[in-house]
Amino acid sequence: MDLSCGENLQNSGHISNGSGRTVVVDMCVAGPDRALDRDPRLLPNLLILERVNALxxxxxxxxxxxxxxxxxxxxxxxxxxxxxxxxxxxxxxxxxxxxxxxxxxxxxxxxxxxxxxxxxxxxxxxxxxxxxxxxxxxxxxxxxxxxxxxxxxxxxxxxxxxxxxxxxxATAFDFVEPLLARVPWGRANSLVRIHALTLTSVCYTETEFLLVPPSLIAVACITAAARGLRVRMTINDLCTLTSTPAAAAELVARHVERVLARETQPQEPRARHVQPVKQSAPEQTQLPDTPTDIQDVRF
Incomplete structure (x- = not known):
């Protein structure tokens, strides 16, 4: 049995205490627990907890x-x-x-x-x-x-x-690590987890995902992150683990991609006077068909 500690003591940071002073706080966070993430009881318990608190x-x-x-x-x-x-x-x-x-x-x-x-x-x-x-x-x-x-x-x-x-x-964050630990391509790129969690945070700000189960949000965000990073994967692996219909997972994943494209689209300044201008050739301003190339997005 491995009882070694994987905490990083360099994670201690300085945080304001609300009165204008800065205090040193121990912000050490333990790394992923591989034994827990691969425990066969974890995902079934999370799915039960998800159904109990579902909207x-x-x-x-x-x-x-x-x-x-x-x-x-x-x-x-x-x-x-x-x-x-x-x-x-x-x-x-x-x-x-x-x-x-x-x-x-x-x-x-x-x-x-x-x-x-x-x-x-x-x-x-x-x-x-x-x-x-x-x-x-x-x-x-x-x-x-x-x-x-x-x-x-x-x-x-x-x-x-x-x-x-x-x-x-149970939140979508709770599902990301166990799902990645159970698929063969989950550790192929260390950025998949980071991007998946970032996409999950974006989903929690959108009311469109209000009634979507957390497990489905996690599957969709992992899929969108992996596709954007061009990791060879299949969504069926994740659907099998969460008992999610592949069609529903694909639908939500594409919606996550659209939300990502919308949130990362640059805002153009508004002009006070707009005049029609003749163009000799049509400009290519449409978004790509698959807006999941998130390698250029700063997280």
């Missing part, structure tokens, strides 16, 4: 009155930026978004309370998934103090009650 209805149509889909995208993008700046562990962000979605599926709130909910979800997720949780004061500072610590503490109890104290929720 079955679009809460924008049946529950929420004031909250609109674009508001969710704005707040989840803000959450992702906070997690990246604070160097949170990978599972914190998708878990926090999952908490938000499950809360919004049960109770209607106003748009003024959405960022308060996001702050509370980040607080709970960081407490649950990393050794050094984000502080309440730090999270409030990220909102330009529009959210008060007293409100966050009150909502923390309310969010826990709405979640029935079930904080262990």
């Amino acid at each position: 079955h209805t679009d809460y924008f149509e049946h529950v929420q009155i004031d909250i609109q889909p674009f508001m969710r995208k704005v707040v989840t993008t803000w959450m992702l930026e906070v997690c990246e700046e604070q160097q949170c562990e990978e599972q914190v962000y998708p878990l926090a978004v999952s908490y938000i979605d499950r809360f919004l599926a049960q109770r209607a709130i106003s748009r003024q309370q959405l960022q308060l909910l996001a702050v509370t979800a980040l607080l709970l997720a960081s407490k649950f998934r990393q050794c050094h949780p984000l502080s309440v004061d730090l999270l409030c500072a990220y909102t330009d103090n529009s959210v008060y610590p007293e409100e966050v503490r009150e909502w923390e109890v309310m969010l826990l009650q709405r979640l029935n104290w079930q904080l262990s929720i």
Whole structure:
């Protein structure tokens, strides 16, 4: 039995504590556990947990009155930026978004309370998934103090009650490592995992994937990442592991590719006066048929 420690002590970093001071925090994160990733019980347990916490209805149509889909995208993008700046562990962000979605599926709130909910979800997720949780004061500072610590503490109890104290929720991030460990091409390119997790983060900001199971999101993002890196693979390997129809996985993978193309398309400045200009030859401005060449995308 190998009991060696694979932590990298060089991962300690400097993080602001919300009061303007910078403190040294131990940010050591253990590497992948190969024994756990290959355990035959892991994927079945994750799939069961996925079904238990699945969303079955679009809460924008049946529950929420004031909250609109674009508001969710704005707040989840803000959450992702906070997690990246604070160097949170990978599972914190998708878990926090999952908490938000499950809360919004049960109770209607106003748009003024959405960022308060996001702050509370980040607080709970960081407490649950990393050794050094984000502080309440730090999270409030990220909102330009529009959210008060007293409100966050009150909502923390309310969010826990709405979640029935079930904080262990399977996210797409949880599926990526076990899936890559079980396919023969999973370790062919070390960038597949990094790009797949980046695509997964993008999917969690999009309301289009709200009702898609996390396992299917993971399969689609791994497929899109592998294709973009030109890794020889087959989507059937992943579908077999997750009991997912190949047609559904391919459909979601292509949708992930379209989202990637949309998010990475450069924004052209708007001209004040637009005049028709005759062109001698048509310009080639269309996107390629397979927009998954992500080697040129900076992650």
